[in-house]
Amino acid sequence: MEMKKVLVIGGGGGGLILANHLDTNEFDVTVVDKNDLHYYQPWFLYIAFKGSKRKISRPIGELVKPGVKFVKDEISTINLDERKVYGSRKTVYNYDYLAISTGTTPDPDSIPGLREVYDEYGDYHTNVWNAEKLWSNISRFKGGTIAIGQSSPTCKCPPSLLEGAFLLEEHLRKVGLKDKTRIVFFTPFPRAYPAEPMNKVVEPMVKERGIEVMPFFDVDAIDPKNKTIFSLEGDSVKYDLPIVVPPCKGTKIKIIPETVQDEDRFIKADKKYMKIQGYDDAFAIGDCNTLPTSKTGVTAHLEAMAVSEIIQGRYAEFNGRINCPFDTAYGKATFVIADYNNPVAPYPPTRIKHMMKMTMARIYWMTLKGTADPIFEQFFKFTRPEKLNRKYASVE
Amino acid sequence: MEATKIIDSRGAACPGPITDLAKAYRNSKVGDVLELWATDKGVKADTQAWATKTGNEILEVKEDPDKIVVRIKINKR
Numbered sequence: 001m002e003m004k005k006v007l008v009i010g011g012g013g014g015g016l017i018l019a020n021h022l023d024t025n026e027f028d029v030t031v032v033d034k035n036d037l038h039y040y041q042p043w044f045l046y047i048a049f050k051g052s053k054r055k056i057s058r059p060i061g062e063l064v065k066p067g068v069k070f071v072k073d074e075i076s077t078i079n080l081d082e083r084k085v086y087g088s089r090k091t092v093y094n095y096d097y098l099a100i101s102t103g104t105t106p107d108p109d110s111i112p113g114l115r116e117v118y119d120e121y122g123d124y125h126t127n128v129w130n131a132e133k134l135w136s137n138i139s140r141f142k143g144g145t146i147a148i149g150q151s152s153p154t155c156k157c158p159p160s161l162l163e164g165a166f167l168l169e170e171h172l173r174k175v176g177l178k179d180k181t182r183i184v185f186f187t188p189f190p191r192a193y194p195a196e197p198m199n200k201v202v203e204p205m206v207k208e209r210g211i212e213v214m215p216f217f218d219v220d221a222i223d224p225k226n227k228t229i230f231s232l233e234g235d236s237v238k239y240d241l242p243i244v245v246p247p248c249k250g251t252k253i254k255i256i257p258e259t260v261q262d263e264d265r266f267i268k269a270d271k272k273y274m275k276i277q278g279y280d281d282a283f284a285i286g287d288c289n290t291l292p293t294s295k296t297g298v299t300a301h302l303e304a305m306a307v308s309e310i311i312q313g314r315y316a317e318f319n320g321r322i323n324c325p326f327d328t329a330y331g332k333a334t335f336v337i338a339d340y341n342n343p344v345a346p347y348p349p350t351r352i353k354h355m356m357k358m359t360m361a362r363i364y365w366m367t368l369k370g371t372a373d374p375i376f377e378q379f380f381k382f383t384r385p386e387k388l389n390r391k392y393a394s395v396e
Numbered sequence: 397m398e399a400t401k402i403i404d405s406r407g408a409a410c411p412g413p414i415t416d417l418a419k420a421y422r423n424s425k426v427g428d429v430l431e432l433w434a435t436d437k438g439v440k441a442d443t444q445a446w447a448t449k450t451g452n453e454i455l456e457v458k459e460d461p462d463k464i465v466v467r468i469k470i471n472k473r
């Protein structure tokens with residue numbers, strides 16, 4: 001019997017975890033990525049705000065398990081009706097099952113003035129070079145106003161935005177610039193942290209550290225000459241150093257039929273089984289889909305695990321679990337934990353959680369291969385959101 | 397008034413329904429009616445604060461068994 005072909009587009013967290021959990025005795029598995037390297041994106045923060053020199057990439061070819069093929073190619077078109085996928089060199093791939101896991105695409109050109117700011121100052125969300133560029137700008141900074149935030153609501157990893165402001169404040173204090181600097185954190189959400197229960201936990205820290213918050217601030221345009229950022233809601237902020245995370249869009253790949261993508265090119269998939277709308281043999285996992293959950297590595301991971309079960313003929317579903325580590329600086333961290341049925345728990349920051357976040361950076365490569373699965377299963381069991389809510393939400 | 401656009405944010409807890417509302421606002425025009433569906437309880441207070449801030453109008457907040465429906469008229473864009 002011929003083996004069923006599984007084609008995975010994208011060798012990021014979602015794509016690799018899926019590929020590495022499929023039985024290669026039963027499935028012919030190929031991962032295609034336009035890059036050779038896979039990056040540990042959460043570390044962009046420590047490059048941008050602490051000047052970390054840690055190497056955060058590994059070749060995708062070394063991250064797939066034996067039996068899984070890796071091809072470097074940029075996919076341009078996917079035809080879901082004909083089950084055909086087109087690469088850059090006229091290569092055509094066929095499949096029995098398709099998983100798209102192409103992450104997000106930064107779009108600094110969709111906001112007037114943002115491209116100039118992005119090219120000059122870098123950011124802490126898109127790639128290593130931009131994070132290094134931001135660090136060099138922060139290192140040269142001598143005082144004034146720093147405006148920091150996300151330019152539009154769709155962004156990876158919701159805590160990372162405020163983490164940036166916290167780490168920045170810690171750095172400025174360390175180098176003695178705190179008194180000469182005003183940190184303005186702008187956000188399209190109603191408060192510093194979008195989910196209210198977690199906001200209650202972090203807001204006192206925001207206040208205590210003198211970080212000014214401008215809520216409901218969706219960037220409409222930037223005037224680099226007058227160093228001013230304007231919001232859709234009618235506010236503006238003048239800066240000396242701008243740190244603006246560009247909007248995240250979906251994949252650039254042309255997908256037939258185009259009705260499976262929303263106006264920002266995210267792929268419409270159902271929230272439990274990640275099946276692309278109208279198809280049983282095609283899935284969209286991780287940041288590239290429209291699931292009503294955060295765009296994080298953990299969700300990509302859990303979605304990929306469920307899809308690997310589904311492809312292998314077993315029942316599984318994704319329950320919307322999120323689990324974002326949240327570095328509150330000065331050696332402490334917390335986690336933002338929720339799922340489709342349970343709101344975010346007000347989980348307090350501690351030193352232990354910070355150690356866990358740092359450990360995660362080391363065992364990350366194991367999680368891609370699946371060798372850390374038992375640790376995760378235990379962790380997820382002990383930190384179920386309903387449990388945390390019972391423990392911490394009731395004390396309010 | 398017929399909704400110009402239905403925004404289905406059911407299940408979203410973090411970052412939550414405001415993400416989808418703000419996204420739809422960017423692409424809206426004066427006179428549009430946005431209908432936001434959510435399960436997150438915070439949606440009522442948040443959309444109210446959002447409407448006050450942006451100068452738009454909440455037409456109705458309705459609790460169905462499976463969702464909270466907020467209808468918003470865009471007066472300012």
Ligand SMILES: Cc1cc2nc3c(=O)[nH]c(=O)nc-3n(C[C@H](O)[C@H](O)[C@H](O)COP(=O)(O)OP(=O)(O)OC[C@H]3O[C@@H](n4cnc5c(N)ncnc54)[C@H](O)[C@@H]3O)c2cc1C
Pocket residue numbers: 009010011012013014015032033034035037038040041042043044045073074075076101102103104124125126156157160251253285286287288295296297298299300323324325
């Ligand atoms: C600053 C920061 C901090 C973060 N912190 C955390 C955290 O603490 N915890 C957490 O869980 N998550 C965190 N995240 C989010 C996490 O990194 C992402 O959610 C995760 O990487 C998503 O995985 P993915 O597989 O969906 O996409 P990605 O990992 O982005 O992978 C997409 C892959 O697809 C490839 N690709 C794209 N287009 C094509 C194409 N046309 N053809 C071929 N290949 C293509 C890309 O090259 C890439 O390798 C953070 C992100 C940032 C930026």
